[in-house]
Amino acid sequence: MTDLAPFIAGLPKAELHLHIEGSLEPELMFELAQRNQVAIPYASVEEVRAAYAFSNLQDFLDIYYAGADVLRTRADFHDLAMAYFVRAAADGVIHAEIMFDPQTHTDRGIAFADVIEGLLSAMSMAEAELGLTSSLILSFLRHLSEEAAFATLEAAQPWIDRIAAVGLDSSEVGHPPEKFARVFAAARAQGLKITAHAGEEGPPEYVHQALDLLQTDRIDHGNRALEDPALVARLAAEGMTLTVCPLSNLKLCVVDDLVDHPLDRMLALGLKATVNSDDPAYFGGYVAENYRAVAEARGLTRNDLVTLARNSFTGSFLPPEAVAANLAKLEAYAAM
């Protein structure tokens, strides 16, 4: 088999499913712990990495929220995001739609302003210095209440024009989309796009609810939709983008082995699948490594890879002119 890694690294692509808190590398975690005088329960970077063995989503979330405790200042959020943008640009990412979890920070007494202003300054710098455009997805933590989600949407109001979409993440099972139908309706009324994690661990019913009750523009993960043929037909007919995360699926035991990953089955069923890294510092790879690992495990062709990158642009929340400009870059690359 030819080595697809160089082709993948140069392939212009968008990343649509990335939790910025999940890009906190152990080295930066240590640096910020020191800078902010925060105690962390690890003696070394190696010890942190060794702790990243998960048997399900909750296992991971417990460690992920604990790690985020080192993030305290506007500069910390700037540095976190800038480190991600540098890694993403090296992976051929020309546009990134990054999720952030304000409640993880405001519940620790960090000001919403410090979180978002730090991220926004890194986003401006990434565009100026790396030519990488980006937008923000405000994600609600679904293990918390509807009331807390409304308070978060309220706190976001001064920056609402700088936020592209709202999302829904954290512990899925037991926290169905219907719990947040009203707050998503309020966000939609403000012109925000809608996405939600659904069908990662939760049943196909949660994907139905995300479509019907949240009126999503995308579905994050969506793996378990494959258990419901009528749902698959609906997602295909609606051209609904799925933001699939192969290495995340492997690390969180959504699949036992990448050789069983359903990515190419999704494409064959007419689903608009994309490839993303989710929480790259925790799951062992940024977006290009996700493309590479799943391509190798599933024997994907160059055409498949171009289709996945094309889906990443058409599934983005960019305006049509920007989508067209990014697609032109992709087609020029694919034709070389």
Ligand code: HPA
């Ligand atoms: N699923 C749900 N919540 C999350 C994830 C995920 O993969 N990553 C960060 N928060």
Ligand code: ZN
């Ligand atoms: Zn996710």
